[in-house]
Amino acid sequence: MSETSAGVEIRQLHKRFKGGDHDAVDGVDLSIRDGELLVLLGPSGCGKTTLLRMIAGLEHPSAGEIYIAGRRVDQDVPPRARGIAMVFQSYALYPHRTVSGNIAFPLEAAHLPRAVIAEKVRWAAELFGIAGYLDRYPRQLSGGERQRVALCRAVVRDPQVFLLDEPLANLDAKLRNTARDELKRFQRQIKRTTVYVTHDQVEAMGLGDRIAVMDRGKVRQVGTPHEVYEDPVDTFVATFLGQPPMNLVEQPGGGGRTLLGFRPEHLLPSDHFGDREPLHPIPLIVRRVEYLGSDRYVYGTVEFAPDATVIAKLPANIGRAIPEEEGGRLDFAVPERALCHFDAQTGARVRR
Ligand SMILES: Nc1ncnc2c1ncn2[C@@H]1O[C@H](COP(=O)(O)OP(=O)(O)OP(=O)(O)O)[C@@H](O)[C@H]1O
Ligand SMILES: [Mg+2]
Known part of the structure; x- marks a missing residue:
């Protein structure tokens, strides 16, 4: 050639x-x-x-x-x-x-x-x-x-x-x-x-x-x-890439409507993170847990946006029992560095 x-x-x-x-x-x-x-x-x-x-x-x-x-x-x-x-x-x-x-x-x-x-x-x-x-x-x-x-x-x-x-x-x-x-x-x-x-x-x-x-x-x-x-x-782009796609929930308060974006694999039990990692708490109310072998998906809602479904993707090696019953409250969080903010009207990324 x-x-x-x-x-x-x-x-x-x-x-x-x-x-x-x-x-x-x-x-x-x-x-x-x-x-x-x-x-x-x-x-x-x-x-x-x-x-x-x-x-x-x-x-x-x-x-x-x-x-x-x-x-x-x-x-x-x-x-x-x-x-x-x-x-x-x-x-x-x-x-x-x-x-x-x-x-x-x-x-x-x-x-x-x-x-x-x-x-x-x-x-x-x-x-x-x-x-x-x-x-x-x-x-x-x-x-x-x-x-x-x-x-x-x-x-x-x-x-x-x-x-x-x-x-x-x-x-x-x-x-x-x-x-x-x-x-x-x-x-x-x-x-x-x-x-x-x-x-x-x-x-x-x-x-x-x-x-x-x-x-x-x-x-x-x-x-x-x-x-x-x-x-x-x-x-x-945020929701086209990733399976399940990035979670998008409307932010409480703040001027102008914004959407908070975070990937399912970043939403984990708060005590899973190290002490020095700045966290954004997202308490999750369980709706359903799906066992998929290598991962578990927890489908839930958050108090500040009760209409949105939020998914957490937990690797199997996070061995702790997740309460499977509907309505259970989980002390979950996302690292600050993994958060995205979008304009709710245009979908464009803000505060990059
Ligand atoms: N020969 C054609 N005449 C008229 N419209 C067409 C023609 N070819 C494609 N289109 C239209 O152009 C747009 C883009 O089509 P295209 O085939 O490029 O999409 P694609 O991204 O390749 O989709 P897919 O993933 O389904 O293959 C579609 O709305 C399609 O209906
Ligand atoms: Mg094509």
Whole structure:
């Protein structure tokens, strides 16, 4: 493989589909760095695929600019000349070609010598552990194996940029974990710029060097998994990441309505914290306790906001018995450093 790699620069990108009454992509600015894996994360319909297809050249922007490796591509550079390889959620393999034939397809289309093609096919197949399946047809493969064929077909093209649209979505949970690990190691190894679309926050956290969180056509926040999780800019990002999501309860008193945000794993018995940790007490009135093996979720309410459900996530190693009966009062607290404050009207973070 050559050493070329490249960043992607997106400026004020818009897309409005014909007959649409809003922009599916609504003013996106993004700098995707050379060699990084950037995840586009957001709920269904927020514009992830549309953004990816515009980078690929399969969709024409209504406004804005796209640069790949410093070259402007959005006006008149066709998909095949953009130096990209895209893998879709549905792998789109050719059913009448063998695995080998599928992987070789883009190389044959580029009229590479047969020996070179054979070598590249073998290299990719070994990389993704499917060298034993080269003579099979797609129908003779499992979903996970087909997904690897699609990835092989993308990597043999030696693109400057990989565009992956939920490539693991069809796999079962266990296979998805393995495939995620493989993909990450592969990307680390070749250090090729990769834009990875998913609506799965765990996948995003596990894979991304950085995550761009999208909502209704807009990028709300870009940052490392740690930054977007620990330091969300608004209630959308705060509640989209984390399972269960961040607790949001209206603050008692104070000028202007604010929401107090704290993650379920930070809400713990007060005496669990060290003496020196400044705490914000949040007495919890138990509604229900859920045992989940590695964790217990305590669903409850707080006196200052009785309508809101608050969840505490207790690791199993906090061994003490939690009173399970409804109405029991627990002396819980959140460390001051783990509190977020949001404007109740706009959802924006205040007092950062
Ligand atoms: N060809 C099209 N014509 C009209 N509207 C479209 C078209 N493609 C997408 N849309 C609309 O644009 C918006 C964004 O769609 P997009 O496919 O980019 O979402 P997404 O974030 O990829 O969602 P998902 O997670 O479900 O794949 C949606 O409201 C969708 O209905
Ligand atoms: Mg999509």
